[in-house]
Amino acid sequence: MTPAPDTAVLIDGHALAFRSYFALPPLTSKSGEPTHAILGFMRQLTRLMKQKSNQVIVVFDPPVKTFRHEQYDDYKAGRAQTPADLPAQINRIRAIVDAMGLPRLEVNGYEADDVIATLAKKAEAHGMSAVIVTSDRDSYQLLTEKVKVLTSDFKLLGPADVLAKYGVSVEQWVDYRSLTGDASDNIPGAKGIGPKTAAKLLQEHGSLDEVIARAQDGTLEPKGAREKILSSLENVYKSRDLSCMVIDLPLDIDMATHAGPGDPAALEALLGELDLGSVRRDIEALRGGSGAGAEAPEPEPQSLAREVPQAEWRTPAEGVMWGYVLSREDDLTATLLQAAAYDGSAVRSAPTEAPEGEGLFEEAKKERPGSVNEAEFVGQREVRAAGAKALATHLQVRGMNVEPGDDPLLLAYLLDPANTAMPAVAQRYLNAPWPADAAQRAALSAQLWELLLPQLDERRLELYHDIEKPLAKVLARMEVRGVKLDSAYLRGLSEAMAARIQTLEAEIHTHAGRVFSVSSRDQLEAVLYDELQLSSGRKTKLTGKRSTAVAALEPLRHEHPIIPALLEYRELSKLRGTYLDPMPNLVNPRTGRLHTTFAQTIAATGRLSSLNPNLQNIPIRSATGREIRKGFIADEGFTLLSADYSQIELRLLADISGDLLMQEAFQTGADIHRRTASQVLGVDEQHVSIEQRRAAKTVNFGVLYGMSAHRLSRDLGIPYAEASGFIERYFETYPGIRGYIDRTLAFGREHGYVETLYGRRRYVPELTSSNRNVREAGERLAYNMPIQGTAADIIKIAMIRLDQPLMDLGARMLLQVHDELLVEAPTKKADEVAELVKATMMGAATLSVPLNVEVGRGPNWFDTK
Known part of the structure; x- marks a missing residue:
């Protein structure tokens, strides 16, 4: 069974058709019907469908005017006239998309952008990533770490790219467009305010509202900008209204379902009528057909082709090959045959089916007689690649005994944790695009290895050789091993949750006094603030609307009974959509286990991430969230062990800061939160109340995340002055912590980065920003990273040291979630395994304070706690 998709590819149909129309020379069918826009569109569409984990959705503008046209008659009046032969081609594209079984959406009154915006948010809510295919830069307001825009040259654009190119964050994008305008959509902006000025104003003042406020009170500099904004104020507000996308349309679509069967007969008739034989072959290839006997495909149009440099091929040394795979769905045989090239040249063609185990060698011999040495190929023990772990797991599940070896992506990540993917790394260090051809990717990987290795200093070389490279081998085994799920339990929990929802x-x-769409942001806003008159007049800077986010509703929990019901409704809907419904569908039918992917190069702190599903985000603070853990069960004859570092970040703070009072608390085994309350408030430990301990715990854990007095006041429900005084006395009690923060910030401003105890770096250019909000956010990142990053390094060391001893005892390391390891141990050896795990984790680092590890066991993950 094909796994549920993890990425929603959202295509702006009109935009892609328009781009395709001008990218190709005029083409017609034998009957004389124009087809070049159709051909270009379909080439891009099928290319995006090759990734089996993608859910492709095509969205078109409706044939009627939208609400923006109704509000502003001249909206998009400046756009170039649509070519006369394009609308008919777009209608043909619609018909082909429908015949292929792909979801196609058009919503009257709203633009395709609004539908895409809603779908992107919906995908995120379901734990999916989203890739938006559009030419409209307004989509930049949607960008997050999980939502990206695919550019015309197939590069993914994210928040960091927008900040680097335009000098504003994605949160400021609408404000930026409100000032600069957009001539293509007849969005006026502020006359005379260009991109550089707009970016500078937003960097200095944070938001459009603040810029306007400073202009109106006469303090905005320079004076010329102040006058231009005030004279264009109506147009600026108009531009903001036009630029804001709608993100809560009531769309009825299942994000976690692949394309349907469509209408093969209608599709065949359409492609035959339009003489699009190459498109037919592309679609057959997607569905596993051979396409044999069809005519040769048309050449890739130069305007859409990727310019790939012919990289020099470097013959692998010592029988270790360089290779690369896009994902677990890639054709394994094709990848290896293209990338191995043991005779010094790249194989560029391969069979379409990936054989199992050593049959791969036989397939290679048939493809290139005499080109592959059997001992080197079948006896291969280690593979070098950009993303070596992914390639090694490909081979391991097919019965081949290989492990991940050297990996230039890990080198790049250690040089700068912003290097998370190969396209950006190749562009940054070789000034070359990441090629589509596997053999050329292998060649570039080898070149990057030689280029990047000398750039690592001694400490980061140790991180590579002692932690990241050996960890990749451990993670590969964990991924292949998987974890057993009780799918029936999870489905039952989902049904119970659906009833509660x-x-x-x-x-x-009932509380609202009427029926409305609870998932509609605008309808909910009207009910809460206009009809029920709840206290919150604050409007969000981005949309100018009153917030209905959880953070805005939580303080209103005791104001009206609708709020607790609404918050529970949202929590349950998110749990059901993100975990309960998708996870059973991700279980491998052959192994009966869930095989998540651990990502080493995502988090800037060095922490591991997990994908498909993201197990790091399974909630543990709510009782309902913890119930999900009951679905993770031990295999027959085994028990689950959960080993968790207790308060590791606070212990590291005590060690790194050198604060003797905090160190003494941990060295004597004191309750750190009770001790903190006693020291800060000047009361005997035995008389510390529950509320006082809770306040101390909140500050202990919040100090590293820049907790403000305002936040503490809100979280604890205490007066602001009391919260402010508590934080002030906290730093007086633990002066070493204030000293640590000051030293770390000074080091970061001088060197441009901060680092862990093991030398892992994070660059923080925000520390020298002239924008106060950006600078303060950078400061919080800077003094948090050495603590969080060191904790990540320590648990990685523990995992490496545990790997072989656990296997020797017949135990299996299954999951790593934050500061916790989940191990499956033979029931008869559970005590021995528990002792091994606890001792190894506690001994992973030598600090001035002891590391403490709590180990629990049970038949499922929940019961281990």
Whole structure:
């Protein structure tokens, strides 16, 4: 069974058709019907469908005017006239998309951008990534770490790229467009304010509202900008209204379902009528057909082709090959045959089916007789690649005994944790695009290895050889091993949760006094603030609307009974959509286990991430969230062990800061939160109240994340002055912590980076920003990273040291989630395994304070706690 998709590819149909129309020379079918826009569109569409984990959705503008046209008659009046022969081609594209079984959406009154924006948010809510294919830069307001825009040259654009190119964050994008305008959509902006000035103003003042406020009170500099904004104020507000996308349309679509069967007969008729034989072959290849006997495909149009440099091929040394795979769905045989090239040249063609185990060698011999040495190929023990772990797991699940070897992506990540993917790395260090051809990718990987290795200093070389490279081998085994799920339990929990969600929805309607769409942001805003008159007049800077986010609703929990019901409704809906429904579908039918992917090069702190699903985000603070852990179960004859570092970040703070009072608390085994409350408030430990301990715990854990007095006041429900005084006395009690923060910030401003105890770096250019908000956010990142990053390094060391001893005992390391390891141990050896795990984790680092590890066991993950 094909796994549920993890990425929603959202295509702006009109934009891609328009781009395709001008990218190709005029083409017609034998009957004289124009087809070049159709051909270009379909080439891009099928290319995006090759990734089996993608859910492709095509969105078109409706044939009627949208609400923006109704508000502003001249909206998009400046756009170039649509070519006369394009609309008919777009209609043909619609018909082909439908015949292929792909979801196609058009919503009357709203632009394709609004539908895409809603789908992107919906995908994120389901734990998916989203890739937007559009030419409209307004989509930049949607960008997050999980939502990216695919550019015309197939590069993914994210928040960091927008900041680097335009000098503003994605949160400021609408404000930026409000000032600069957009001539293509007849969005006026502020006359005379260009991109550089707009970016500078937003960098200095944070938001458009603040810029306007400073202009109106006469303090905005320079004076010329102040006058231009004030004279264009109506147009600036108009531009903001036009630029804001709608993100909460009531769309009825299942994000976690692949394309349907479509209408093969209608599709065949359409492609035959349009003489698009190459498109037919592309679609057959997607569905596993051979396409044999068809005519040769048309050449790739130069305007859409990727310019790939012919990289020099470097013959692998010592029988170790360089290779690369896009994902686990890639054709393994094709990748290896293209990348191995043991005779010094790249194989560029391969069979379409990936054989199992050593059959791969036989397939290679048939493809290139005499080109592959059997001992080197079948006896291969280590593979070098950009993303070596992914390639090694490919081979391991097919019965081949290989492990991940050297990896230039890991080198790049250690040089700068912003290097998370090969396209950006190749562009940054070789000034070359990441090629589509596997053999050329292998060649570039080898060149990057030689280029990057000398750039690592001694400490980061040790990180590579002692932690990241050996960890990749451990993670590969964990991925292949997987974890057993009780799918029946999870489905039952989902059904129970669905019933509770339905009950909550009815309660919400009762409290509101009417029926409305609870998932509609605008309808909810009207109910809460206009009809129920709840206290919150604050409007969000981005949309100018009153917030309905959880952070805005939480302080209102005791103001009206609709709020607790609404918050529970949202929590349950998110849990059900993100975990309960998708996870059973991700279980491998052959192994009966869930095989998540651990990512080493995502988090800037060095922490591991996991994908498909993201197990790092399974909630543990709510009782309902913890229930999900009951679905992770031990295999027959085994038990689960959960080993968790206790308060590791606070212990590291005590060690790194050198604060003797905090160190003494941990050295004597004191309750750190009770001890902190006693020291800060000047009361005997035995008389510390529950509320006082809770306040101390909140500050202990919040200090590294820049907790403000305002936040502490809100979280604890205490007066601001009391919260402010508590934080002030906290730093007086633990002066070493204030000293650590000051030293770390000074080091970061001088060197441009901060680092862990093991030398892992994070660059923080925000520390010298002239924008106060950006600078303060950078400061919080800077003094948090050495603590969080060191904790990540320590648990990685523990995992490496545990790997072989656990296997020797017949135990299996299954998951790593933050500061916790989940191990599956033979029931008869559970005590021995527990002792081994605890001793190894506690001994992973030598600090001035002891590391403490709590180990629990049970038949499922929940019961280990």
